[in-house]
């Protein structure tokens with residue numbers, strides 16, 4: 001009992017959410033929206049009137065041949081018939097015109113909403129493959145929202161009015177004719193309900209394969225991947241992976257398609273029986289003088305029309321609607337996805353200290369990346385985090401920046417638990433230069449200002465930052481100075497790995513911040529640029545909380561605290577002097593790098 005109530009609530013909820021999305025679409029341009037469907041109603045009524053006029057033309061023609069009527073009557077009926085036929089064509093054209101215009105503007109709005117939502121979701125959400133499937137389906141759903149609305153509105157304002165018109169007309173001729181039409185569409189509706197269930201299952205099983213297919217395809221086609229794929233001779237292997245997934249994808253689709261075809265064949269058979277019985281019934285009625293010859297002709301024409309119409313609605317439009325609805329539902333659910341951030345209303349304006357208490361963090365894959373970490377950081381601290389690959393350094397930095405939330409333990413900012421704080425406000429106060437920084441294919445200027453859009457037109461600040469990061473924007477390489485696009489794809493220039501790293505550093509420090517995290521910031525820099533950055537580190541981190549994640553111990557002399565991590569845990573914290581005395585790991589690392597340096601020298 002309880003269960004079914006929940007299910008109903010869920011359905012009501014989904015319908016309300018869908019309805020709200022439709023209202024938002026209608027609000028984009030209410031007049032055009034109204035006109036599109038008003039002309040649909042005109043189209044439906046005109047189509048119905050064509051049938052009525054057809055009956056009159058036939059009846060008056062028979063009367064005329066029996067000398068019971070004037071030819072003027074036939075002429076008049078023919079004029080009406082043509083008028084309604086033309087009106088139907090014109091109104092359907094106008095309705096389509098508004099519809100197409102509306103399609104484009106809706107797409108813009110819906111995709112904007114979706115991107116806005118995606119930008120607000122915690123980065124950890126993207127670590128779950130299932131969630132990436134949801135986003136993939138939601139994008140397709142977003143693109144289909146307008147199509148679904150159009151199908152529903154066409155049914156409400158074109159097909160149903162036309163059906164009601166014909167149904168009333170049939171009843172007025174003979175009630176039996178009215179009832180017999182039901183034979184056409186009841187079985188079709190039932191088969192659609194069954195089909196909807198199948199499509200839902202199909203989408204669930206299809207989405208992961210579709211995403212896999214797209215990923216393999218990008219390894220072959222995408223510029224960022226194809227060079228390495230080809231150099232390493234991996235193309236054949238990846239094409240095989242793609243082929244395998246592609247086969248699985250279409251095999252699965254075929255299995256569902258076969259089942260659907262059987263349901264469809266059965267519903268068509270019932271339709272044909274219905275169609276034949278209506279024709280049989282009208283022949284019986286004309287023989288017994290219950291309807292006129294004109295009415296028979298009109299019934300015959302409208303039944304063919306209705307049959308074509310039902311075929312269009314059920315075989316094509318509703319089937320599409322069912323398929324689309326499943327995807328649109330993913331879009332709506334994603335828009336309504338709530339990260340349970342309701343208690344996180346308090347914003348923080350400035351961060352002067354951070355305390356991590358018994359922090360545990362596990363990736364959705366089940367990997368425990370951080371275990372029981374305790375750490376206090378004050379404004380002015382310069383902390384180096386060192387440790388082997390996979391020790392958890394980057395994960396810890398993402399927790400500090402509020403990009404991930406711990407599953408156990410608590411992070412306090414100025415003594416306030418992060419679970420009570422808006423994550424956005426924490427993220428706003430932090431900046432970072434990550435190992436895998438972004439290479440935005442936008443201008444040099446935008447690549448810097450993107451971290452602080454308030455200053456997007458502050459060219460002086462942008463130029464100062466570029467100079468500070470060691471990027472000579474006056475160099476003739478930058479054909480349009482700071483407005484040069486950083487991609488050959490858009491008639492711009494390509495940067496080297498080191499130049500890109502300098503851009504990422506510039507972007508990181510352009511922002512106004514309290515926390516700065518530099519995760520291997522010098523990996524692509526030459527030794528001179530590396531040294532310059534270390535010299536600047538003191539300045540960048542003055543009065544801030546600064547964390548540098550590094551394998552190069554040269555940067556450590558600028559830090560007042562060194563944190564050694566291993567296997568998700570902090571195994572030691574201290575100054576260089578303290579650690580060189582007591583930590584074997586640190587000593588080995590330090591002497592290994594010093595030796596290498598002396599040898600190279």
Ligand SMILES: Nc1ncnc2c1ncn2[C@@H]1O[C@H](COP(=O)(O)OP(=O)(O)OP(=O)(O)O)[C@@H](O)[C@H]1O
Nearest residue numbers: 127363365367369388389390391392393394395396
């Ligand atoms: N998105 C992810 N999903 C699942 N596991 C992850 C993810 N990112 C990292 N890990 C795992 O978490 C552990 C810690 O990774 P992390 O990147 O924090 O280490 P790190 O110390 O920064 O390594 P490196 O020095 O190589 O950059 C590793 O075992 C890694 O495989």
